[in-house]
Amino acid sequence: MKVGISLYGSLLSEAGARFASQLGVEDVVVHLTDYGRNADVSAYMAGGIGPINGECIDAPLWSYGRLAELFEMLSRHNLRIAALENISPNFWSDVLLDGPRKHAQMRDLQQLVRDMGQVGIPVLGYNFSIAGVWGWQRKPLGRGGAVTAVFAMDEFDAQSPIPDGMVANMRYRVAVPGAVSQTVDEATLWSRLQWFLKELVPVAEEAGVRLAAHPDDPPVERLRDTARLVNSHAKYDRLLSLVASPANALEFCVGSLAEMRDGDIYETTRHFARRNAIAYVHFRNVRGKVPNYVETFVDDGDIDMAGIVRVLHEEGYKGVLVPDHVPEFDCAAPWHAGHAYTVGYMKALVAQVDALCRGRSRGTRVSGDAPRLAAAP
Numbered sequence: 001m002k003v004g005i006s007l008y009g010s011l012l013s014e015a016g017a018r019f020a021s022q023l024g025v026e027d028v029v030v031h032l033t034d035y036g037r038n039a040d041v042s043a044y045m046a047g048g049i050g051p052i053n054g055e056c057i058d059a060p061l062w063s064y065g066r067l068a069e070l071f072e073m074l075s076r077h078n079l080r081i082a083a084l085e086n087i088s089p090n091f092w093s094d095v096l097l098d099g100p101r102k103h104a105q106m107r108d109l110q111q112l113v114r115d116m117g118q119v120g121i122p123v124l125g126y127n128f129s130i131a132g133v134w135g136w137q138r139k140p141l142g143r144g145g146a147v148t149a150v151f152a153m154d155e156f157d158a159q160s161p162i163p164d165g166m167v168a169n170m171r172y173r174v175a176v177p178g179a180v181s182q183t184v185d186e187a188t189l190w191s192r193l194q195w196f197l198k199e200l201v202p203v204a205e206e207a208g209v210r211l212a213a214h215p216d217d218p219p220v221e222r223l224r225d226t227a228r229l230v231n232s233h234a235k236y237d238r239l240l241s242l243v244a245s246p247a248n249a250l251e252f253c254v255g256s257l258a259e260m261r262d263g264d265i266y267e268t269t270r271h272f273a274r275r276n277a278i279a280y281v282h283f284r285n286v287r288g289k290v291p292n293y294v295e296t297f298v299d300d301g302d303i304d305m306a307g308i309v310r311v312l313h314e315e316g317y318k319g320v321l322v323p324d325h326v327p328e329f330d331c332a333a334p335w336h337a338g339h340a341y342t343v344g345y346m347k348a349l350v351a352q353v354d355a356l357c358r359g360r361s362r363g364t365r366v367s368g369d370a371p372r373l374a375a376a377p
Contacts, residue, residue, distance in 0.1 A: 001312060001353070002027050003346045004082050004280075004320040005339060009036060012070075017077040019336060023343045027082040027320045028074060029125070029280065032062050034088075035170070049156050050136050051149075055171035056090045061108050064115040071119050082320040083123035083212065083280050084116060085251070090172035095196055096130055097167070097182060106196075110203045117207025123279045124204070125251040127214040128193050130182060131224040132168025143300045148327035151218045151259075153291035159225045186227035190238075193229060197243040204247040212251035212279035213239055219260045220290050233263030240277055250277050255284030255324060258303050259293050266307055273315035281312070282324035283346060295325050298342045309349045310356040321346055 005023065007016045008031030020028055039054030071081055092109060094102040116124060127133075135151055135158060142148040161181035165173045184192075197211070204211050216223075219231035230236055240248055250272060258265045272278050285301030287294045298305055309321075323346070326338035349356070 001309070001317055001350050002082075002320045003343060003350055004028055004322045005343060006031065006085065006322050006324070009034070011335070014073065014077075017074055017079055020079055021077040023340060024347065025343060026078060027080050029083045029085050029320070029322050030070065030074075030081055031085050032066070032070075032088070033086050033170075034059065045138065047137060047139075049134070050138075051133060051169065053168070053170040056088045057171060057173055059088055059090055061091060062088075062112060062115075064118065067115055067119045067121060071121070081119075081121045082322075083125050083251075084121050085125035087124075087126050089167040089170045093167050093172045096128070096192065098188075098192055106199050109200060113200065113204050113209050113211075114207050117204075117209050122208065123210045123212050123249075123251075125212045125214060125280070127168070127217075127251075128189075128196065128229055129216060130167055130184060130189075130226045131162060131228075132170075133217050134169055134223060135218055135220075139294075141294050142327035143297055144330075146297070146327040146329065149295040149325055151290070151293050153218075153220065158220065158223055162224045162226070181225070183225045184227055186229075189227045189229055190242075193239070194242045197248055201243045201245050201247050205245060210247050210249040210279045212249045214251040214282075215253055215256040215260075217253065217256040217259070218290055218293075219256055232260055233257060233268045236268075236272065236277075240275070246276070249279040251280060251282065252278045253282035253284065253324065254303060254305075254308055255282065255286045255295065255301075258286050258301075259289050261289055265303060266311055269308055269311045270315055273312050273317045278312075278317060278319060280319050281317075281321045283308070283321040283342075284324040295327065297327055297338075298323070298345050305345075306349055306356055309353055313353040314357060321350070 004025050004027035005020050006029040012030055035053045037054040039052055041052045044050030044052040074081060092105050095105050113124060136149040138147050139150045140147050141150055163175060164179035165171055165175040215230040216228040220228060230239060236250060257268055285296045285298050285303050285305060287296050287301045323339055323342040326342050328334040329337040331337050
C-alpha cells in the first residue's frame with residue numbers, strides 16, 4: 001500500500017512535483033482538466049453554492065505527446081503517475097447526454113486510453129454524472145474553525161436546473177437561448193453508463209488500463225433534477241456487473257461512501273478490496289451523512305481511518321491512497337499545509353499497519369466479517 005498525492009492546475013508543475021517529492025511520496029494522481037479556465041468563483045468563495053468551475057469549450061483532447069511530456073517531467077522528480085483523474089466535459093458531453101457526437105467522442109476516448117497505456121498511465125478515473133459535484137458551501141466548521149466543504153441540502157434548491165451547455169459545473173459549449181435544461185432518470189443514466197463501459201472496457205483491457213468509477217458526491221437520490229448513479233454501497237456492485245473485467249474498477253472514495261445512508265464503510269471496503277476491484281483510494285473523512293454532512297480533517301471525522309488502512313492491508317490491497325478535499329489551514333499556504341499534514345498522517349498509518357492488525361486481535365474496533373451488501377435496485 002502506498003501514499004500518494006493529487007496534482008492539478010498550477011500544482012501540476014515542477015514546483016508541485018518538488019513538493020510531492022519532498023513529502024516522500026512516489027505516486028501522483030494527475031488532473032489535466034483546467035477546472036479554473038475563465039471561472040468566476042467570487043460568489044462561491046463568498047459563501048454561495050458550488051463548487052464553481054470554468055469552461056472547456058474547444059479544449060484540445062489530451063494527446064500522446066502531452067501525456068508523455070507530463071510523464072517525463074514527473075519522472076525527473078522520481079514520481080510515477082498512478083492515475084489520470086476526471087475526463088474534461090467537452091471530451092464526453094454527448095456520451096453523458098446521449099447526444100449526436102457520442103460515437104465520435106467515444107473514438108477519441110478510446111484513443112486516449114490507448115495513449116495512456118503506451119505512456120504507462122495505469123488508471124483513468126471518471127465520474128459518470130451530469131450534475132457532478134455540486135451543492136457545497138464553504139463554512140468555517142472544520143477543527144479550529146478551518147474552512148471546509150459542507151453539504152446542507154435544506155439550505156438551497158438542490159433541484160435547480162443545470163444551465164444549457166454545462167455538464168459537471170463546467171461549460172462545454174455556448175448556451176443556446178431558450179434551450180430546455182438537461183434532465184435524466186435513473187434507468188436512462190444506467191443505460192448510458194453500460195454503453196460507455198461496453199465500448200471502452202475492451203480497449204482498456206488491451207491497453208493495460210483500468211477504468212475507475214467515482215461514487216456520487218454528494219450521494220443523494222437526485223441533484224439538479226438529474227438522477228445519480230452510485231449513491232449506495234450496493235450500486236458499486238451493480239456497476240461492476242455491467243461489464244465483468246479487471247479493467248472495470250473503482251475510484252474508491254471513502255468519504256463519499258461514508259456519506260451514504262446505507263452500508264458499513266469498513267465492510268464495504270473489505271468487500272471491494274477482496275474482489276480486487278479498487279484501482280485507487282480517495283482517503284477522506286467526514287462527519288454526518290446526506291442530507292447534511294461536513295468534510296473534516298483526516299483524523300477528525302466519523303470514520304476510523306486506521307481501521308480502513310487495516311482492512312485494506314488484510315485484504316492485500318497494494319494500490320495508492322491519496323488525500324481528498326482537505327480543509328483549509330489558516331496560513332500563507334493552506335493547500336500545502338493541509339496536504340503535508342494529511343500525507344504525514346497517512347504515511348504513519350501505513351507504516352504502522354502491522355501493529356494495527358495485531359491490535360485487532362486484542363479487540364480493536366472495526367468489523368472483520370465479510371460484508372453482506374443488499375442488492376442494488
